[in-house]
Amino acid sequence: MDSVIRTNIDHIRSEDGQVQNKAYLFLMKETEKPVDWAYEAWDEIVEGLTHKDNHVRAITSQILAHLARSDPKGRMFKDFDKLLAVTKDERFVTARHCMQALWNVGMVNKKYQALYMDGLSRRFAECITEKNGKLIRYDILVSMRNVYNQVKDEAIRKKALALIASETDEKNRKKCATVWKK
Numbered sequence: 572m573d574s575v576i577r578t579n580i581d582h583i584r585s586e587d588g589q590v591q592n593k594a595y596l597f598l599m600k601e602t603e604k605p606v607d608w609a610y611e612a613w614d615e616i617v618e619g620l621t622h623k624d625n626h627v628r629a630i631t632s633q634i635l636a637h638l639a640r641s642d643p644k645g646r647m648f649k650d651f652d653k654l655l656a657v658t659k660d661e662r663f664v665t666a667r668h669c670m671q672a673l674w675n676v677g678m679v680n681k682k683y684q685a686l687y688m689d690g691l692s693r694r695f696a697e698c699i700t701e702k703n704g705k706l707i708r709y710d711i712l713v714s715m716r717n718v719y720n721q722v723k724d725e726a727i728r729k730k731a732l733a734l735i736a737s738e739t740d741e742k743n744r745k746k747c748a749t750v751w752k753k
C-alpha cells in the first residue's frame with residue numbers, strides 16, 4: 572500500500588470533519604475499481620464498522636462494500652454479517668449509508684450475489700418492526716434494483732417482486748413497486 576492510501580485510511584478516523592470527508596471521497600473513488608491493497612486494509616476497515624464515531628462506521632461500511640470487488644479470496648463471506656449489522660446502526664443515517672452501498676457486494680459475482688440476496692431478504696423480513704422499517708424495505712428494493720441493473724439476473728427481479736408482494740401495508744407496497752416499474 573502506498574503512502575497516499577495509508578494516509579487516507581488513517582484520516583478516516585480524523586476528528587477533523589474536512590479531513591475525514593476528503594479521505595472518504597478519495598477512498599470511495601479509489602475503490603470503484605479493484606485495488607491491490609484491499610487485504611492490507613481489510614481488517615482495519617472491518618474494525619471501523621463498530622467504531623464509536625458513527626461517521627467512521629458509515630465510511631468504513633461503504634468502503635468495505637466497495638472492496639468486495641477486490642476480494643478474490645472471499646473474505647466478504649466471513650465479514651458480510653458485520654457489514655449488514657451496520658444497517659441496524661443506532662444512527663439511522665449511518666444505517667442508511669451502509670444500506671445504500673451494499674449493492675456493490677451483490678454485483679461482484681454469483682457467489683456474492685447469493686450472499687447479498689440472502690442477507691437483504693433476511694433484513695427485509697426483520698426490519699418491519701423497526702422505527703423506519705418501511706423506508707428500510709424501500710432501500711432494500713432500490714439496492715436490489717441497482718444490482719439487477721448491473722447483472723440483469725432475472726432471479727433478482729423475481730425475488731424483489733416476491734418481497735414486494737409480501738408487504739402487508741398497501742401504501743408501502745405501491746411505493747416499493749415503483750422501484751421495479753422503470
